Amino acid sequence: MFKPANPPQILKTMGRSNILRIILLAASLVAAGFVCGQSGNRVTDRDSVRVWWSSELLPGSVRWFTDPPKDVDIRYRLTPQKEIEWTSCSSGDGILFNIDTTRSYQSVLGIGTSLEATSLYALMKNKNEKQIRDLIRLILDPEKGMGLNLFRITIGTSDFSDGRKYSNHSKGYYTYQDRQDKPFSIQPDIDFGIIKTLKLFVDEAASLNQEIKFFASEWSPPPWMKTSESIIGGTLKAGYEKRIALYFRKFVEAYKKEGIPIYAITIQNEPNFTPDSYPGMRLSPEQEKNIAIAAFEEFNNTTSNKRRLDTRIWINDHNMNHWVNADKVLNYLKDMGKEQTVDGVAFHNYNPMASPSNMSKLKKLHPDKDIHLTEHSEWGVSGMYNIQDYFLNWSRSYCYWVPMTTIKLDEHNQGPYNNISELGPPLFIERGTDTTDMDVTPEFYLLSQFSKFIRPGAVRIECNSSSGKKITSIVFRNCDSSMVQVLVNQTNAEQKFTTVVGSHCFTGVLPAGTVGTYKWENN
Numbered sequence: 278m279f280k281p282a283n284p285p286q287i288l289k290t291m292g293r294s295n296i297l298r299i300i301l302l303a304a305s306l307v308a309a310g311f312v313c314g315q316s317g318n319r320v321t322d323r324d325s326v327r328v329w330w331s332s333e334l335l336p337g338s339v340r341w342f343t344d345p346p347k348d349v350d351i352r353y354r355l356t357p358q359k360e361i362e363w364t365s366c367s368s369g370d371g372i373l374f375n376i377d378t379t380r381s382y383q384s385v386l387g388i389g390t391s392l393e394a395t396s397l398y399a400l401m402k403n404k405n406e407k408q409i410r411d412l413i414r415l416i417l418d419p420e421k422g423m424g425l426n427l428f429r430i431t432i433g434t435s436d437f438s439d440g441r442k443y444s445n446h447s448k449g450y451y452t453y454q455d456r457q458d459k460p461f462s463i464q465p466d467i468d469f470g471i472i473k474t475l476k477l478f479v480d481e482a483a484s485l486n487q488e489i490k491f492f493a494s495e496w497s498p499p500p501w502m503k504t505s506e507s508i509i510g511g512t513l514k515a516g517y518e519k520r521i522a523l524y525f526r527k528f529v530e531a532y533k534k535e536g537i538p539i540y541a542i543t544i545q546n547e548p549n550f551t552p553d554s555y556p557g558m559r560l561s562p563e564q565e566k567n568i569a570i571a572a573f574e575e576f577n578n579t580t581s582n583k584r585r586l587d588t589r590i591w592i593n594d595h596n597m598n599h600w601v602n603a604d605k606v607l608n609y610l611k612d613m614g615k616e617q618t619v620d621g622v623a624f625h626n627y628n629p630m631a632s633p634s635n636m637s638k639l640k641k642l643h644p645d646k647d648i649h650l651t652e653h654s655e656w657g658v659s660g661m662y663n664i665q666d667y668f669l670n671w672s673r674s675y676c677y678w679v680p681m682t683t684i685k686l687d688e689h690n691q692g693p694y695n696n697i698s699e700l701g702p703p704l705f706i707e708r709g710t711d712t713t714d715m716d717v718t719p720e721f722y723l724l725s726q727f728s729k730f731i732r733p734g735a736v737r738i739e740c741n742s743s744s745g746k747k748i749t750s751i752v753f754r755n756c757d758s759s760m761v762q763v764l765v766n767q768t769n770a771e772q773k774f775t776t777v778v779g780s781h782c783f784t785g786v787l788p789a790g791t792v793g794t795y796k797w798e799n800n
Contacts, residue, residue, distance in 0.1 A: 324363060324797075324798070325360040325361060325362050325363065325797070326360060326361040326362075326363070326783050326795050326796065326797045327357070327360055327795070327796045327797070328357065328358035328359070328360065328361060328785070328793060328794070328795055328796075329355050329356065329357055329358065329726065329730075329793070329794045330353040330355075330356050330358055330787075330788065330791050330792070330793050331353050331354055331355050331356070331719070331722035331723050331725070331726050331791065331792050332351060332352040332353040332354075332658075332719070332788065332790050332791040332792075333656075333657035333658050333719055333723065333790045333791075334346060334350060334351045334352075334719045335719075336656035336657025336658075336659070336660065336719070336720075337656035337657065337701045337702065338702070339697040339698075339702070341702035341706060341716075341718050342684065342686070342697050342702060342706065343697070345706075345716055351719050351722070352788070352791075353722075353788070353791055354719075354722045355722045355725055355726070355729070358793075361783045361784070361785055361795070362783065363781045363782070363783050363797075364781065364782060364783065364784075365780055365781055365782075366775070366777065366780075366781065366782040370773055370775050370784050371772065371773030371774045371775055371784065371786075372743050372747060372748050372772060372773070372774040372775070373741075373774070373775050373777065374740055374741060374743065374750045374762070374774060374775070374776045374777065375740065375741055375777050376738060376739065376740045376752055376760075376762070376776065376777065376778045377738070377739040377740070378738055378739075378754070378760075378778065378779075378799070379739075380738065380739035381736045381737065381738055381739070381754070382671070382736070382737040382738075382739075383647075383648075383668075383671055383672075383673050383736070383737055384673065384734055384735065384736050384737075385668075385673060385674070385731060385732075385733060385734065385735045385736075385737075385753065386427060386490070386647070386649070386673040386674045386733065387425075387426040387427025387489075387490055387674050387733050388424075388425060388426065388427060388674065388675050388676075388724075388727055388728040388731065389425040389426055389427030389428050389429070389489075389674070389675075389676050389677070389728075390416075390425055390428065390429070390676060390677040390678070390679075390680040390704070391428070391429040391430070391431075391437075391652070391676065391677070391678050391679055391680065392428045392429065392430050392474075392475065392478070392491075392680075393429075393430070393431050393435050393437045393438060393679065394431070394434065394435070394437060394438035394439065394440070394469065394471060394689065395437035395438060395439070395679060395682060395689050395690045396437070396679055396680050396681045396682070396703070397469075397470070397471055397474050397475075398439070398469075398683070398688075398689035399681040399682050399683050399689070399705065399707045399715075400412060400413075400474060400681060400705075401470055401474060402683060402707055402713075403711065403712060403713045404713050406477070408713055409474065409477060410477055410480075410481055412705075412715070413477055413478055413481045414481050414485070416680075417478070417481055417482055417485055417487060417489065418485055418487075419487070419728075419729050419732065422725075422729075423721070423724065423725045423728050423729060424725070424728045424729045424730075424732070425728050426482075426487065426488065426489045426490065426728075426733050427489070427490050427492070427674055427676060428478065428489065428490070428491050428492075428676075429491075429492055429493070429494060429651060429652070429676050429678075430475065430491050430492075430493050430494075431493065431494060431495075431496065432453075432493050432494060432495040432496075432525070432528050432542070433450075433451060433452040433453060433495065433496060433497065433556070434449065434450045434451055434452075434496065434508075434556060435494075435496045435546070435555070435556065435692070436496065436552070436555035436556070436692035436693065436694060437679055437690055437692055437694070438450065438689075438690070438691065438692070439689045439690060439691045440465055440469065441691070442468075442469075443465045443468060443469070444465070446508065448555075448691035448692070449691050450497075450508045450509075450555070450556050450691075451465050451508075452497060452498060452499040452500070452508065453465070453499075453524070453527070453528065453531075454499045454524065455499055455500060455508075456499075456501065457499070457501040461524070461527045461531075463528070463531045463532070463535075472532075472535050472537070475491070475535075475537050476535060476536055476537060479536055479537060488733065490540040490541075491532075491537060491538065491539055491540060492539070492540050492541040492542065492543065492591070492651070493528065493529075493532075493539050493541075493542050493543075494542070494543040494545075494546045494594060494651070495525075495542070495543070495544065495545055495546060496546045496555070496556035496557055497509070497556035497557060497558055498513065498521050498524060498558070499524070502514055502517045502520055502521055502524075503558055505558075508556045509552065509553065509554070509555065509556060509557065510551055510552075510553065510557070510558065511551075511558050511559075512558050512559050512560060512564065513558065513560065513564060513568070518567045518568050518570075518571035519571050519575070521568060521571070521572075522568065522571035522572040522574070522575035522576075523575055525542055525544075525572050525575065525576075526575050526576065526583075526586065528542075529542070529576075529586055529588050530586075539588050540588065540589065541588060541589035541590065541591050541620065541621070542572070542588055542589075542590060542591070543591045543592070543593075543594035543623050543651060544565065544568050544569060544572060544590065544591075544592060544594075545558065545560050545565070545568075545594060546594050546595075546652075547594065547595045547596075547625065548560035548564075548565060548593070548594070548595060549595050549596075549599050549602060550595070554692070554693050555692045555693060562602045562603075562605035562606045562609065563609070565592050565593075565602070565606045566605075566606045566609040566610060569590055569592055569606065569610070569618050569619055570610075570613075570615060570618055572590055573590055573615075573617075573618040573619075576588055576590075589620035589621065590618065590619050590620055591619070591620060591621045591622060591623045591649060591651070592606050592607075592619050592621075592622055592623070593606075593622045593623050593624065594623040594624075594625070594651055594652075595623075595624070595625055596624070596625050596626065596627050596628040596631050597624050597625075597626060597628065597631035597632065597633060597635040597636060598628050598630065598631035598635065600622075600624075600635040600636065600638060600639045603622045603639055604639055604642060604643070606619070607619065607622075607642075607643050607646060616645070619646065620646070620647060621646055621647035621648065621649050621673075622636075622639060622643075622646055622647070622648055622649070623649045623650075623651040624636055624648065624649065624650055624651065624672070625650075625651065625652045625653055626650065626652075626653040626663065626667075627653065633663075633666045633667055633669070633670040633672075634670055635670075636648045636667070636670040636671055636672060637670045637671055640670075640671040647673050648670070648671045648672045648673060649672060649673055649674045649676075650667040650672045650674060650675045650676060651674070651676050652676060652678045653676075653677075653678060654677055654678045654679065654701055654703070654720075655677065655720065655723075655724070656701060656702075656720055657719075657720075657723070657790070658723070658765050658766065658767045658790050658791065658792060659767055660720070660723070661723050661724075661726070661727075661763075661765045661792050662746065662749055662765045662767060664724075664727060665742070665749055665750075665751045665763065665765060668737060668751055669737075669742060669751060675727070677704065677724060679700075679703050680703050680704045680705060681703050681704060681705035681706065681707070681715070682700070682703055682705075682706060682707065683706075683707040684706060684707055684708055684709065686700055702718050702720075703718070703720075704717055704718060704720055704721045704724070705717050705718075705721070706718070723792055726763060726792045726793070726794045727763055727794075729794075730761045730763075730794050730796055731753045731755070731761050731763070732755050732756065732757075734755070734756040735753040735754060735755045735756065735761070736753060736754050737751070737752070737753055738752045738753060738754050738760070739752075740752040740762070746767050746768075747766070747767075747768055747772050748764050748765065748766050748772045748774050748787055749764070749765045749767075750762060750763070750764050750765075750776075751763050754799060758798070758799040759796055759797070759798055759799060760778075760796065760797050760798075760799045761794060761795070761796050762776060762794070762795040762796075763792065763793070763794050763795075764787055764792070764793045764794075764795065765792050766787045766788065766789060766790065766791050766792075766793075767790070768789055768790075769789050769790070770789050771786050771787065771788045771789055772786070772787050772789075773785070773786050774786075774787065776795070783795075
């Protein structure tokens with residue numbers, strides 16, 4: 278049975294044996310140089326480049342659900358490599374990367390994942406509070422874990438949920454006010470343990486002295502606000518913009534009261550699509566504009582003893598080909614003198630014909646608006662190239678969709694993606710019905726090649742990405758001035774490269790199907 282290896286190695290039976298395993302793991306992490314500094318990397322006195330590798334194995338394969346390989350089958354798992362010395366150089370060897378530290382671009386808001394109901398159920402299953410906290414720390418801690426800091430939660434239920442114990446809907450879908458004659462209430466989220474678990478994330482982040490952010494997305498407003506009179510299908514009724522805006526306010530206030538601050542909301546998940554089997558609704562650019570204005574005005578409404586909410590508003594939250602609709606919304610607002618209404622534009626990547634370059638097109642037209650990648654799972658080195666591409670096209674964030682499930686995929690997932698023909702393997706997979714066993718896939722390590730080392734506030738620095746995808750590059754400067762280069766080799770052969778900064782360079786070889794992170798002090 279596969280289990281995470283050095284680092285980190287937990288989640289296999291969380292009893293006394295696991296406590297001993299965690300103690301041994303901590304010792305091995307210190308020895309490997311993972312416990313020191315904000316990014317969890319060993320600080321050396323020498324002016325050298327530190328290196329870590331992770332490699333892919335059966336990316337996206339159903340075998341991770343049915344017959345998972347052994348951990349030793351994954352060649353590299355955040356494996357430290359020999360440090361590389363700088364040299365003075367006039368020419369490079371292999372693929373050449375030129376870094377220009379004088380040219381910088383967007384800062385990083387965060388790298389993270391969703392915390393929807395299906396994942397939270399798997400996180401909680403068969404675990405006591407300490408065991409849940411251990412797993413949360415593995416997700417949060419940039420020294421001993423992944424270092425994730427940005428989390429997408431849902432406003433009501435999504436296509437990954439199961440609220441049948443609460444809702445009258447056959448698949449358990451619910452909002453916080455299913456009937457107009459009933460009061461608004463997040464009690465379902467409390468009853469299902471969602472609130473308690475999110476509060477543990479807040480608590481553990483505080484103990485790590487790490488700032489985390491939650492942004493929330495709605496799949497459907499209450500049925501009585503919609504033309505379909507159902508959680509599924511339809512659109513917002515005309516004249517209901519202020520009502521949905523008030524619904525958003527009540528959600529933000531209720532979560533804040535529970536100690537869960539909401540950094541931003543996306544006003545509708547995938548508004549250009551009408552799902553027929555899970556919550557959703559279609560919105561035109563005109564409707565998005567009207568809802569955004571109503572939400573902004575409600576968040577800034579201080580009458581009747583209301584408090585101003587600093588929660589940001591993001592639009593679109595859909596595939597990159599829909600950038601033209603986002604452009605329309607922003608142009609409508611600009612023409613009305615209400616540009617301040619929207620803080621950012623969110624994107625997904627489920628249309629194979631749509632390019633991340635569309636995000637750059639929108640950024641060029643609206644340079645004051647932030648770009649975010651709010652939903653897409655990535656597998657293998659091709660997926661890690663996608664993450665590079667998102668950041669190269671101005672995204673300030675990357676959010677992995679559905680980080681964990683139970684081995685029985687429909688156990689707490691009533692949406693259409695609850696079988697192995699529809700759902701790719703997540704970062705974590707629960708391995709039994711009566712134990713705390715959980716495995717991790719290679720994507721745990723691959724994503725960590727970014728999230729452990731590129732910290733919030735890091736700024737993207739100019740570097741050519743190379744051509745032909747033999748090795749692709751992206752470079753960031755952290756707030757502590759350390760430099761991080763992430764290289765991705767999608768080929769079946771090792772590739773030699775040279776990275777040049779000014780008059781100095783370092784040369785390395787990156788194995789086939791591997792992601793390498795190279796970090797140095799910016800002297």
